[in-house]
């Protein structure tokens with residue numbers, strides 16, 4: 509059985525003060541067992557959040573990182589820097605980074621390998637655009653992205669990888685994928701992993717759905733066989749909504 513995982517992706521929202529308020533509100537919530545809980549905050553808020561979330565079940569994630577440990581890369585953050593402040597997860601290859609910040613399948617692979625090397629758990633994002641979906645290319649796109657991201661990942665490392673299937677047309681649009689459609693594509697992703705690593709190993713990998721997930725619709729996704737949780741933007745920004753998602757993922 510795979511443990512469900514709900515991760516909030518705050519994107520470019522929340523100052524340090526706002527992140528601390530979220531952590532205070534988390535402490536007012538009853539603990540929920542059996543669901544892994546992660547918030548992926550902006551870099552500036554990570555250190556304060558690491559402190560503020562101590563004693564809670566909410567783990568800390570970043571939204572990006574560089575693949576080198578250090579060097580002349582102005583404006584970048586390394587895996588060592590994230591580890592030092594207690595970050596456990598890192599989102600890699602979010603479609604917004606692929607679209608606006610030149611993230612490629614190759615850089616996604618380098619970052620995935622670097623995260624694993626340093627004991628960070630990558631949440632690797634894959635997903636098709638509306639144009640690709642309408643052209644019937646969804647399976648082809650997610651296959652290519654998944655194969656590329658996992659190049660040179662070892663079977664031992666695979667268990668630490670989380671995949672997030674986020675169809676681009678469903679992100680921030682309120683137009684969520686149907687649970688059945690999301691499950692169908694996630695099953696394809698799992699079969700691509702199985703081709704490389706074998707079915708047994710592929711069955712251990714958590715694959716989330718992301719794209720307009722809300723407390724009201726998460727149950728439908730979780731009822732599907734291959735969906736193991738959600739990567740959530742807008743609805744992860746308040747502790748009430750985040751915990752409603754976590755409870756809905758049980």
Ligand SMILES: O=C(CO)COP(=O)(O)O
Nearest residue numbers: 517679680719720741742
């Ligand atoms: O991009 C997303 C999470 O990474 C999804 O964002 P929304 O939940 O706001 O649609």
